[in-house]
Amino acid sequence: VRNIRWGIAGLGKISGRFVADLALVEGAMVVAVASRSLDRAKEFAQACGAERAYGSFAELAADPEVDAVYVGAPHTDHHPLTLLFLGHGKHVLCEKPLALDLAQVQEMVGLAKTKARFFMEALWTKFMPHFGALRQAVADGAIGELQSVQANFAFIPPFEPEKRVLNKALGGGALLDIGIYPIFLATTLLGRPANIHAQAVFGPTGVDTQCNMLLDFAQGQTAVLSCSLSYTSTLEAHIYGTQGYIKLHSPWHGQCPAISIFDDQRQLVKEMSFGTKGNGLYYEAQAVNDALQAGLLESSTMTHADSQLLMETMDRVREAAGIFYV
Numbered sequence: 330v331r332n333i334r335w336g337i338a339g340l341g342k343i344s345g346r347f348v349a350d351l352a353l354v355e356g357a358m359v360v361a362v363a364s365r366s367l368d369r370a371k372e373f374a375q376a377c378g379a380e381r382a383y384g385s386f387a388e389l390a391a392d393p394e395v396d397a398v399y400v401g402a403p404h405t406d407h408h409p410l411t412l413l414f415l416g417h418g419k420h421v422l423c424e425k426p427l428a429l430d431l432a433q434v435q436e437m438v439g440l441a442k443t444k445a446r447f448f449m450e451a452l453w454t455k456f457m458p459h460f461g462a463l464r465q466a467v468a469d470g471a472i473g474e475l476q477s478v479q480a481n482f483a484f485i486p487p488f489e490p491e492k493r494v495l496n497k498a499l500g501g502g503a504l505l506d507i508g509i510y511p512i513f514l515a516t517t518l519l520g521r522p523a524n525i526h527a528q529a530v531f532g533p534t535g536v537d538t539q540c541n542m543l544l545d546f547a548q549g550q551t552a553v554l555s556c557s558l559s560y561t562s563t564l565e566a567h568i569y570g571t572q573g574y575i576k577l578h579s580p581w582h583g584q585c586p587a588i589s590i591f592d593d594q595r596q597l598v599k600e601m602s603f604g605t606k607g608n609g610l611y612y613e614a615q616a617v618n619d620a621l622q623a624g625l626l627e628s629s630t631m632t633h634a635d636s637q638l639l640m641e642t643m644d645r646v647r648e649a650a651g652i653f654y655v
């Protein structure tokens with residue numbers, strides 16, 4: 330099987346971690362990188378061994394010897410860059426959140442289908458071993474019938490109003506950046522919420538710095554979710570069922586070291602420990618590379634429908650909480 334030739338668009342923090350993990354993937358090679366700055370691209374290309382460095386995303390899109398592009402730019406660039414690369418016939422793995430709203434996601438999925446190219450949201454958590462173990466335990470009835478998902482994600486970023494996390498013009502705020510993880514956990518385990526209540530608090534740059542969410546589902550289950558950029562949370566998640574509960578240890582969304590299963594008397598029944606290969610992005614990278622080598626157009630683990638449900642739910646949270654972007 331031939332190597333998949335990768336291009337990287339947007340050369341910030343996550344792209345650095347992604348190329349490090351892509352180096353661990355069999356059958357993958359980074360051949361070209363693109364930045365808004367040619368100097369930055371040259372520096373990044375040298376560090377990761379890519380042959381070609383571009384000072385614009387259009388040049389990367391026009392490179393005939395690139396099969397797939399990883400989009401690691403700020404949220405607001407996900408939609409235009411994905412359309413650019415799909416339009417030039419590249420497969421695309423795009424960072425989370427896939428876009429700013431469902432309308433953009435639909436357009437991206439539509440173009441991927443028209444062009445018959447692979448397209449996926451880089452929701453790394455879904456590919457990690459601890460997450461597979463969690464889903465298996467739930468499916469096996471380890472805690473009986475699922476009743477409630479309770480999860481948080483909060484940290485205090487440095488006060489840098491220009492950088493993407495607090496910058497409204499770059500889609501900043503807690504919900505899209507980190508609230509997406511608790512919402513993803515709830516929709517993965519419980520499906521589409523019937524009703525959503527949400528409340529947000531806004532910080533000095535105008536972005537949501539706290540967002541609290543209450544979801545309920547058709548079978549009477551609930552989710553209690555929170556995200557914030559104004560305090561530090563445990564980064565734990567708990568899944569409650571009729572016969573016990575599961576604790577995902579911190580950081581539950583990423584390099585989660587363990588999951589513990591308790592019975593309805595709060596007694597520990599089982600604990601599973603997990604190591605992490607690379608930075609933890611290895612698992613999604615390997616899965617996408619395998620899918621590309623197999624000629625698939627969609628991942629069976631993180632499907633288009635999964636991303637659509639996730640974004641539709643975030644749109645509903647935004648509406649309930651009054652969160653807008655410019």
Ligand SMILES: NC(=O)c1ccc[n+]([C@@H]2O[C@H](COP(=O)([O-])OP(=O)(O)OC[C@H]3O[C@@H](n4cnc5c(N)ncnc54)[C@H](OP(=O)(O)O)[C@@H]3O)[C@@H](O)[C@H]2O)c1
Nearest residue numbers: 339340341342343344364365369401402403404424425426
């Ligand atoms: N899966 C994960 O674990 C994970 C973790 C962190 C972030 N992410 C996602 O990945 C994306 C990037 O996050 P990051 O933390 O890597 O951000 P970052 O360090 O700020 O890097 C983003 C890069 O995008 C490029 N860019 C293009 N247009 C830009 C603009 N108008 N303003 C600023 N930068 C622009 C810049 O690269 P050039 O200067 O080279 O153009 C910048 O370095 C976000 O959507 C985030 O949600 C995912």
